[in-house]
Amino acid sequence: MRDVALKFQLNGKPVEIECEAEETLAEVLRNQLNLNGTKISCEVQVCGACTVLVNDLPVSACTYLAYEAQGKSVTTIEGLEKPDGTLHPIQQAFIDDFAFQCGFCTPGMIMSAKALLDENPTPSREEIIHHMDGNICRCTGYVPIVAAIERAAQTMSGGKK
Ligand code: FES
Ligand code: FES
Numbered sequence: 001m002r003d004v005a006l007k008f009q010l011n012g013k014p015v016e017i018e019c020e021a022e023e024t025l026a027e028v029l030r031n032q033l034n035l036n037g038t039k040i041s042c043e044v045q046v047c048g049a050c051t052v053l054v055n056d057l058p059v060s061a062c063t064y065l066a067y068e069a070q071g072k073s074v075t076t077i078e079g080l081e082k083p084d085g086t087l088h089p090i091q092q093a094f095i096d097d098f099a100f101q102c103g104f105c106t107p108g109m110i111m112s113a114k115a116l117l118d119e120n121p122t123p124s125r126e127e128i129i130h131h132m133d134g135n136i137c138r139c140t141g142y143v144p145i146v147a148a149i150e151r152a153a154q155t156m157s158g159g160k161k
Contacts, residue, residue: 008069010035011079019066026050026061029076037077037107048135051108052076058115077107080114090114090152099148101139109135113149121157125150 002018009015010033019028029035029052041049043062050062053075080088090110093099100106109132116123116131123131128149129142137145 004067006070009073023066024062025064025066025069028066035076035078039104048108049105051111058112089155093148093152097144097148097151099144105137117153122153
């Protein structure tokens with residue numbers, strides 16, 4: 001018997017599990033729910049690899065305790081693709097702009113970018129750079145990542161800017 005009975009919405013579907021009080025959302029997603037798209041790297045909320053959305057706002061799942069998600073809506077990278085397999089425009093833009101190499105930072109980058117574009121559909125380059133400064137990439141370099149987010153913004157806003 002674990003400490004906490006936890007119910008929340010995960011990628012639009014209800015989930016009921018039990019977890020330990022000290023388990024992080026990232027641990028529960030990866031170890032209990034088999035959603036390994038959310039990466040764990042620094043574990044101290046500085047790299048952004050573990051970014052997911054809780055009630056549409058970005059959080060670091062490596063330090064966000066799972067029980068804090070009680071009754072909330074959690075979106076992970078696995079929740080962005082449509083049921084027919086069509087990628088989200090941000091996912092597609094990362095491919096089109098070669099905005100990843102090893103890909104370890106990519107799910108967190110995409111979830112942070114989604115939070116930005118949901119709030120500000122037509123950000124300036126400076127606003128993108130400022131918003132993404134909590135997401136670290138160790139191999140690609142940031143130029144294609146910013147370009148991908150600009151491309152996604154254009155696609156999602158129907159080319160308006
Ligand atoms: S693993 Fe969570 S911020 Fe780095
Ligand atoms: S693509 Fe390798 S860390 Fe970003």
